[in-house]
Amino acid sequence: EAQKETRGFQTEAKQLLHLMIHSLYSNREIFLRELVSNASDAADKLRFAAVKDDALYEGDADLQVRVSVDKDAKTITISDNGVGMTRDEVIENLGTIAKSGTAAFMEQLTGDDKKDAQLIGQFGVGFYSSFIVADKVVVTTRKAGQAADQGVRWECDGEAEFEIENIEKTSRGTSIELHIKSDADEFLDDWRLRSIIKKYSDHIAIPVVMQKQQAVGEDEETPAEPEDEVINTATAMWTRSRSEVSDDEYKEFYKHVSHDYEDPLTWSHNRVEGKLDYTSLLYIPARAPYDLYNRDGARGLKLYVQRTFIMDDAEQFLPLYLRFVKGVVDSNDLSLNVSREILQKDPNIDSMRTALTKRVLDMLTKLAKNEPEQYQLFWNQFGEVIKEGPAEDFANREKIAKLLRFATTHTDSDAKDQSLDEYIGRMQEGQDKIYYIAADNHNTAKNSPHLEVFRKKGIEVLLLSDRVDDWLMSHLMEFDGKSLTDIGKGELDLGGMDSEEEKKSQEEVAESMKPLVDRVQKVLGEKVAEVRITHRLTDSPACVVVPENEMGAQMRRLLEQAGQ
Ligand code: ADP
Ligand code: MG
Numbered sequence: 001e002a003q004k005e006t007r008g009f010q011t012e013a014k015q016l017l018h019l020m021i022h023s024l025y026s027n028r029e030i031f032l033r034e035l036v037s038n039a040s041d042a043a044d045k046l047r048f049a050a051v052k053d054d055a056l057y058e059g060d061a062d063l064q065v066r067v068s069v070d071k072d073a074k075t076i077t078i079s080d081n082g083v084g085m086t087r088d089e090v091i092e093n094l095g096t097i098a099k100s101g102t103a104a105f106m107e108q109l110t111g112d113d114k115k116d117a118q119l120i121g122q123f124g125v126g127f128y129s130s131f132i133v134a135d136k137v138v139v140t141t142r143k144a145g146q147a148a149d150q151g152v153r154w155e156c157d158g159e160a161e162f163e164i165e166n167i168e169k170t171s172r173g174t175s176i177e178l179h180i181k182s183d184a185d186e187f188l189d190d191w192r193l194r195s196i197i198k199k200y201s202d203h204i205a206i207p208v209v210m211q212k213q214q215a216v217g218e219d220e221e222t223p224a225e226p227e228d229e230v231i232n233t234a235t236a237m238w239t240r241s242r243s244e245v246s247d248d249e250y251k252e253f254y255k256h257v258s259h260d261y262e263d264p265l266t267w268s269h270n271r272v273e274g275k276l277d278y279t280s281l282l283y284i285p286a287r288a289p290y291d292l293y294n295r296d297g298a299r300g301l302k303l304y305v306q307r308t309f310i311m312d313d314a315e316q317f318l319p320l321y322l323r324f325v326k327g328v329v330d331s332n333d334l335s336l337n338v339s340r341e342i343l344q345k346d347p348n349i350d351s352m353r354t355a356l357t358k359r360v361l362d363m364l365t366k367l368a369k370n371e372p373e374q375y376q377l378f379w380n381q382f383g384e385v386i387k388e389g390p391a392e393d394f395a396n397r398e399k400i401a402k403l404l405r406f407a408t409t410h411t412d413s414d415a416k417d418q419s420l421d422e423y424i425g426r427m428q429e430g431q432d433k434i435y436y437i438a439a440d441n442h443n444t445a446k447n448s449p450h451l452e453v454f455r456k457k458g459i460e461v462l463l464l465s466d467r468v469d470d471w472l473m474s475h476l477m478e479f480d481g482k483s484l485t486d487i488g489k490g491e492l493d494l495g496g497m498d499s500e501e502e503k504k505s506q507e508e509v510a511e512s513m514k515p516l517v518d519r520v521q522k523v524l525g526e527k528v529a530e531v532r533i534t535h536r537l538t539d540s541p542a543c544v545v546v547p548e549n550e551m552g553a554q555m556r557r558l559l560e561q562a563g564q
Helices: 011-023 030-052 087-095 102-108 113-123 126-133 182-188 190-201 247-258 340-345 347-370 372-386 394-403 420-425 442-446 449-457 469-476 500-527 553-561
Strands: 005-008 065-070 075-080 134-142 151-156 161-167 173-180 208-211 228-230 266-272 278-284 301-305 308-314 326-331 433-438 461-464 482-486
Touching: 011 126, 030 065, 030 075, 030 126, 030 173, 030 190, 030 247, 030 308, 065 190, 087 134, 087 151, 087 161, 126 134, 126 173, 126 182, 173 182, 182 190, 190 208, 190 247, 247 266, 247 278, 247 326, 266 347, 278 347, 308 340, 326 347, 340 347, 347 372, 347 394, 372 394, 394 420, 394 469, 420 433, 433 449, 433 469, 442 461, 461 469, 469 482
Parallel strands: 065 208, 301 326, 433 461, 433 482
Antiparallel strands: 005 161, 065 075, 075 173, 134 151, 134 173, 151 161, 208 228, 266 278, 278 326, 301 308
């Protein structure tokens, strides 16, 4: 196994590599952020493993990343003393794209570089960004706790193949040597690298060090031992106070924890003291991930205990309908040995979950109030997931209801941008219900014959066409004391909104039409439950109505599709 072997990349990896180099060309400096980010993750992983096995530190617990430049050789090297990788891990992590959604991703590619670059952002192809500036990359690594002869050397020139062999490596961790392309030699400049690190990696919790620049012309005979210099702030960002952290730092930290290339929409950073003691930093992404509806899609927060990384995707801290939230929770109460099983049983986690849920809902409420346009972007991406909320989180349904946005007959457009509060503000005198119609798509809803009488009377109706809408309405039931009423169901009672005169003429019509109703009932027989006179139509002669206590048409289709 120690011998040298040449292997081909997985096809998808090759395609991604190619795409990456081209679409990220205008933002080449991010390669450094990605590599430093990986080094920091590797340090986190080692710290976590060392909680159980202190020997993994091999006497060196000062975790750091080192960036060095060799102008003559035209190389930049990023080394860490983190957890390192075994030979198999190198092949797995650098030779394949082991992410489950790769196929789905490739299908979504449009050929439009700008759009595709955004897609790339959702895929943690971080390491490959090396090839934006390098035409050859050499990785040497040795896993913590393994013997020096278990080192691995991986080399790739960005084409179809990579070479891998076992080597002797005394120091633990990973070293990435980039052979810089001739058109990227601007990055061989020391000051340039420093400023990039400062810009993108200041929030990284471990020191990023470079060698101090030697002053020219000083004592030439005995050049002093070159000194190290720490470039970044090197404290876990969430432990700093809000006033000390700039928006840019918050945004960069988001990219580090979420593996997203885009800025977040908003965030909330809080320290909680008292019975429970923890810090949270929660972000709302600007764009829904491709696997938002995939049951196995990654979700949850990064969990730290007293600044030691414990796990990614800790899903116990937020309900499912807030699964798009990214961020960090750092607890001072939990044990370093905490596991997913323990998290599931710990009642303190329930209190944290309640509090964090409230934080997210408050953050969204604030966004909706202060930056309605930004909120609309959020709603367009994540609205359907929020609609799962009232069913999952009954206690917060009123708060969630205020966040909902719908298409309605008020605008008659398919934009889902009207809140229930706005609807209530426009209600007619005597109206005590919120009316809605649900259909498969917006046009069917908008052209439903059930709407005729409402349009005539100028009563607003919500136009629902999302798959989850029936589910949402059956759990929401009312808002601000007004029941949500499906106008496609049951007997229509416009209550106080029909004048005495209208009521009288309706009764007369009912009386005179009774023979007709009886005849229709006879003809249709068992096919219908009941035939009755309606006042809900003004143009169409007849329509089919679902009884009040039965499932809506949409819900029925949903269950049929699910094979019920
Ligand atoms: P991501 O960071 O989103 O997982 P990357 O492409 O940046 O994706 O890295 C791929 C994988 O390679 C990482 O998940 C990690 O397992 C491994 N890796 C990359 N860099 C290092 C490193 N410096 N030390 C240890 N493992 C690393
Ligand atoms: Mg990465």
